[in-house]
Amino acid sequence: MSTGKKTNSQPADDLDLSVYREETAEHPPLDDLSQLSPEDKTVLLMTGIDPSGKERSGSFFQKDHSVIHCQTDFDGAEIMSATAARKKYNGLTEYWGKVVPADKDIYTRRAEEHQEHGYYIRSLPGVNVHYPLQACLYLTEDKLAQDVHNIIIAEEGSNLNIITGCATAPGVRSGLHVGISEFFVKKGATISFTMIHNWAEEMAVRPRSAVIVEEGGTFISNYICLVPAKNLQMYPAATLKGKGAVATFNSVLLARPGSFMDVGSRIILRGEGSRGEVVSRVVSTGGTVIARGHLVGETPGIRAHLECKGLLLSDKGRIHAIPELEGKTSDLEMSHEAAVGKIAQEEVEYLMARGLSEQEATTLIIKGFLSLDIVGLPADLKKELERMIEETDTEAM
Amino acid sequence: MKDGFLLEVQDLHVSVGEKEILKGVNLQIKKGEVHAIFGPNGSGKTTLLNAMMGFAGYTVTGNIIFGGRDISRLPINERAKMGIGISFQRPPVIRGVKLRRLIETSAKRNGKFLEAYAKNLNLVDFLEREVNVGFSGGEIKRAELLQLILQDPDLVLLDEPESGVDLENIALIGEYTNHLLGRKREPNKKKTMKELYRERKKSGLIITHTGHILDYVNVDVGYILMQGRIACQANPRDILHTIRECGFEECFRCFRGEGKNVNREKN
Numbered sequence: 288m289s290t291g292k293k294t295n296s297q298p299a300d301d302l303d304l305s306v307y308r309e310e311t312a313e314h315p316p317l318d319d320l321s322q323l324s325p326e327d328k329t330v331l332l333m334t335g336i337d338p339s340g341k342e343r344s345g346s347f348f349q350k351d352h353s354v355i356h357c358q359t360d361f362d363g364a365e366i367m368s369a370t371a372a373r374k375k376y377n378g379l380t381e382y383w384g385k386v387v388p389a390d391k392d393i394y395t396r397r398a399e400e401h402q403e404h405g406y407y408i409r410s411l412p413g414v415n416v417h418y419p420l421q422a423c424l425y426l427t428e429d430k431l432a433q434d435v436h437n438i439i440i441a442e443e444g445s446n447l448n449i450i451t452g453c454a455t456a457p458g459v460r461s462g463l464h465v466g467i468s469e470f471f472v473k474k475g476a477t478i479s480f481t482m483i484h485n486w487a488e489e490m491a492v493r494p495r496s497a498v499i500v501e502e503g504g505t506f507i508s509n510y511i512c513l514v515p516a517k518n519l520q521m522y523p524a525a526t527l528k529g530k531g532a533v534a535t536f537n538s539v540l541l542a543r544p545g546s547f548m549d550v551g552s553r554i555i556l557r558g559e560g561s562r563g564e565v566v567s568r569v570v571s572t573g574g575t576v577i578a579r580g581h582l583v584g585e586t587p588g589i590r591a592h593l594e595c596k597g598l599l600l601s602d603k604g605r606i607h608a609i610p611e612l613e614g615k616t617s618d619l620e621m622s623h624e625a626a627v628g629k630i631a632q633e634e635v636e637y638l639m640a641r642g643l644s645e646q647e648a649t650t651l652i653i654k655g656f657l658s659l660d661i662v663g664l665p666a667d668l669k670k671e672l673e674r675m676i677e678e679t680d681t682e683a684m
Numbered sequence: 685m686k687d688g689f690l691l692e693v694q695d696l697h698v699s700v701g702e703k704e705i706l707k708g709v710n711l712q713i714k715k716g717e718v719h720a721i722f723g724p725n726g727s728g729k730t731t732l733l734n735a736m737m738g739f740a741g742y743t744v745t746g747n748i749i750f751g752g753r754d755i756s757r758l759p760i761n762e763r764a765k766m767g768i769g770i771s772f773q774r775p776p777v778i779r780g781v782k783l784r785r786l787i788e789t790s791a792k793r794n795g796k797f798l799e800a801y802a803k804n805l806n807l808v809d810f811l812e813r814e815v816n817v818g819f820s821g822g823e824i825k826r827a828e829l830l831q832l833i834l835q836d837p838d839l840v841l842l843d844e845p846e847s848g849v850d851l852e853n854i855a856l857i858g859e860y861t862n863h864l865l866g867r868k869r870e871p872n873k874k875k876t877m878k879e880l881y882r883e884r885k886k887s888g889l890i891i892t893h894t895g896h897i898l899d900y901v902n903v904d905v906g907y908i909l910m911q912g913r914i915a916c917q918a919n920p921r922d923i924l925h926t927i928r929e930c931g932f933e934e935c936f937r938c939f940r941g942e943g944k945n946v947n948r949e950k951n
Contacts, residue, residue, distance in 0.1 A: 633776045636739050639760035640770050641831060642791025648761075651789060655780030655814070 297520055297549055297579075299392045302491050307432035307463040309401055314353040320346060326457050327425075333678070334452030334485040335511075335671060336423045344448075347422040351431060352403035363414030364447070365407065366422070369436050372407035379407070382438050386469045386497035386526075394493040398434040398465045405435030405466065410445035410476070419448035419481075424466065426490075427456040432463040439468065441476035441504075449478065453492075454485040461489030461517075468496040472504035474529065483675070484512040484519070488545065494521040502529030502558065511672065513541040513657075513679045515574070516548060522579060524553035527561035527589075538567040539657050541679065542574025544603060551579025551609070556589040556619075563591035568659050571597070571604030581611040584619040593623035598630060598656055654679075689749070690715045690887045691839055696746035698728070698735045705731045707912035708746070713839070716884030718865055718901065720920050721891050723909035724932040729891045730773065732909065733841045736889075737770050738763050750839065765791055769837030771828040773844045778815035783807075783827060786815050793836040805830050805860060821848030822857070829860045840864055840888040846896040858900025864888075867902065895924040908935050915939040 317323070320338040323331070328338045340346055345359025345366045354368045365372075373379050389399040406422045426433055441447040453464060464486070472478050478498075486492060500506050506525050525534035536552035554563035565580040580593040597606035610623040630652050638648035657676050691713040698706040705728045713719055723729050735742045738760040748756040755763050778786065787798060794801075802808050805826045816824060825845060832840060845861055846854060862868060866886035875883075890897060898920060906920030915935060916923070926934055 631776060632740055634778055636760055637772065637776050637778070638786070638790075640737055640739075640764055640772075641786065641789075641835065642761050642764040643789060644761050645759070647789070651781055651786075652778060655778055658780040 297522055297551075301520075302463070302493075302518065304393075304397065304432075304463065306430065308428075308430055309432055311351050311428055311431055314350045314355050317348070317356045320348060320356055330454050330457065330485060331423060331425075331452060333675060334423065334454040335450045335481060335483040335675070336421050336452040340421075342418050343421050344416050344418040345420045347406045347408075347420070348425065349404055349406070349423065349435065350425045351427055351433060354404050359420065361416065361418075363411050363445075364416045364420060365409045365411075366420050367407050369405040369407045369438055370402075372438065379438060382440065382469060382471060383436075384469075386471075386499055387467050387495050391495065394465045395467060395495050398436055398467045398495070401432065401434040402436050403434060405437040407438045408447070408449060409438075409440040410442055410447040412442040413444040414442075415446040416448055417446075419450045421450045421452070423452045423454070424464065425454055425456065426459055426462045426464065428462070429459050430461055432465070434465045435467070437466065437468040438471075439478065439480070440471045441473060441478045443473045444475045445473075446477045447479070449480045451480070451482045452485065453482070455487040455490060459487050461487065462491075464490065464492045464494075466494045466496075468494065468523075470496070470498035470506065470525075472498065472500040472506050472532075474501045475503040476501075477505040477507070479507045479509075481509040481672075482511070484510075484516065485514050486516050486519075488515045489517045491518040492516055492520070494523070496521070496523035498523070498525035498534065500525060500527045500529065500532040500534055500558075500561075503531050504529060505533045506535070508534075508536045508552070509672075510536070510538045510550070511675065512548065513539070513675065515543045515546045517545065518547050520549040522551040522553060524555065525563070526555040527558045527563065529558040530560055532558045532561045533563070535564045536566070537659055538569075538578075539659055539676075540567065540569045540576055540578070541657065542569070542571045542576045542604065544573030544601070546574030548574065549577040549579070551577075551581065553581040553583070554591060555583045555585065556591055557585045559586055559588060561586070561589050563589075565593045565595075566659065567595045568657055569595070569597040569606055570653055570657060571599050571601065571606050573601040573603045575605040575607075577607045577609065579609045579611070580623065581613065582621050582623075583613045583615065584621050585615045587616050587618040590620045592621070593625075595623075595625040596656070597625075597627035598653065599627060600629065600653075688714050690751060691889075692747070692749040693736070694747040694749065696732070696735065696744065696748065698731055699743040700731070700741060705912055706735070709909075709912075709914055711907065711914060713887050713889060715838075715887055717904045718867075718888040718890065719905040719907065720895075720898065720903040721889065721907045721909050722893075722895065722923055722927060724935075725893070727909045728912045729909050730843055733770060733843050733889070733891060736841060737768065761791075764835070764837075767838035768841065769832045769835045769839070770841040771825070771832055771843060771845060773847060775816050775824060775828060777817045779817065781815050782812055783815050784811040787811075787831055787834055790831065790835060792834045794834045798834060801830055801833050805856065822850055822853030825849055825853065825857050826860075829857065829864060833860065833864050838886060840886065842888065842890045842897075844891055844893055846892065846894060854896065855900070858897065861897065861901050865901065895927065898924055908932075908939075910935060910939050
């Protein structure tokens with residue numbers, strides 16, 4: 288798609304947005320996610336969303352343009368439609384558009400103009416939301432545009448776990464998803480945010496996310512996309528404002544033939560003693576991935592590391608790692624490590640000497656490569672991730 | 685296996701690129717026998733094991749008959765499944781794959797004893813670690829042994845099982861190498877030697893540079909591999925003694941046919 292094009296920065300207007308429909312009918316509310324069809328449930332499970340709500344603190348479910356389900360039994364956190372939250376809290380003026388400006392690019396502008404919900408999640412001060420809150424953005428109609436705006440706030444000293452699953456229903460081939468997400472990690476708080484994409488092959492996806500981390504706060508982002516995506520472009524950025532703030536971005540991407548993923552993570556280290564880490568694992572079986580990373584060190588004494596590893600399994604694929612380090616002061620420590628290559632023959636033969644076929648050996652190595660050991664991920668989510676990688680159809684590669 | 689050989693290597697020539705490394709190797713191993721190959725660096729010892737296992741990068745002519753079947757064209761995993769196991773001198777790391785996972789996925793006849801052997805080899809914690817990532821020399825050897833014991837091959841190929849192993853580990857590795865080969869060194873008062881010999885079902889081919897493993901494993905036959913050829917076949921302890929006293933210089937001299945006191949033909 289962008290082969291031969293300049294890849295210095297992400298293009299801002301590369302999609303024909305006129306092919307997508309803006310309007311659709313409202314869907315009726317759903318009391319319980321377990322009432323969803325078995326087909327839908329299967330999709331959701333592969334997206335990290337548990338329809339039974341077991342081991343979840345609450346659920347938010349948006350189908351196309353309608354929030355059809357939203358509930359939590361947990362007193363320490365709020366989860367609701369962002370539109371509803373704006374009504375309830377005076378337009379959320381403290382937060383709305385504060386880290387992702389509405390005029391940032393054509394996608395943020397259109398999201399502002401066409402916004403249909405998105406979620407508002409907030410943990411109350413000092414509360415530990417142990418079980419994750421789950422939020423699902425689901426597209427069920429072909430060629431529909433879904434524009435959402437999410438606001439996520441972890442109040443002082445709280446600990447918030449979120450799983451966001453974005454998926455298309457079986458039968459849907461194409462569509463547009465634009466999602467603005469603004470995160471606020473307050474003093475001493477932690478947000479662990481895991482986003483799993485499970486899109487149809489022809490989807491165009493434009494998340495626009497930014498994060499502010501205050502003193503002693505921690506932001507952990509895990510992004511997983513193991514399914515084809517025709518055109519995915521995102522570059523979430525975390526600004527570590529406060530002293531000792533920490534941000535980690537982990538990404539696991541599998542690009543099949545026909546997929547184009549331009550995915551990066553940026554950390555701006557401004558607070559004294561702040562630390563950042565960007566880690567990505569990319570496998571291409573024929574798709575194109577531009578794996579970006581950008582660390583900006585603005586204060587002496589900060590430390591940050593960027594790591595990008597790519598496995599290229601087909602001559603038709605392309606992995607372009609663009610790690611950037613930008614130091615704006617002396618006395619800081621930033622490093623990067625990038626490697627793109629094929630599977631080592633030696634590893635395959637080692638496993639074959641133990642009786643695995645070449646295909647089995649290759650599959651095991653790929654799965655191992657993708658199974659990033661994510662520190663700080665809740666145990667059940669970790670298991671779920673492992674299961675997802677396990678069930679990923681690598682035979683077809 | 686009419687002639688009783690589990691493994692018969694016939695006129696094996698192996699090249700890497702244009703360079704011929706093995707120039708016509710012949711050897712036979714009977715069921716229950718363990719043989720050792722000595723030789724200076726670069727003589728082709730590892731090449732011999734790798735070619736027998738079927739690793740890529742080697743051009744092989746000649747026959748490798750295992751269990752009565754020529755395996756020289758079979759893929760690696762077929763050879764493994766037929767009952768050949770190899771311990772790597774420097775195995776690669778497999779990121780993101782736990783040792784337990786590798787073992788559970790591998791060919792194994794002794795799988796149900798995983799926990800017990802892991803305990804005996806001090807590897808319980810290592811089962812949950814990524815394969816060979818950050819393992820010390822001794823830990824690598826123990827992990828290789830664990831995998832092989834569970835795989836339970838009929839023919840075991842060991843590439844310098846003692847290299848890089850500290851004193852603390854060598855006894856343990858020796859003990860379980862014997863175990864892998866189905867042997868015990870202690871005398872058994874209940875059975876005659878004849879009976880014990882008959883019970884030996886496992887065969888092995890051990891590469892050793894220093895010979896230390898011979899302090900722990902009784903080896904039946906020794907070879908010296910030199911410049912791609914088997915230079916001599918003899919009692920392994922005699923070979924070891926000669927090498928320890930005189931180094932491989934003596935073997936070179938003998939191999940070139942110099943001196944009267946050494947007979948290069950096997951008797």
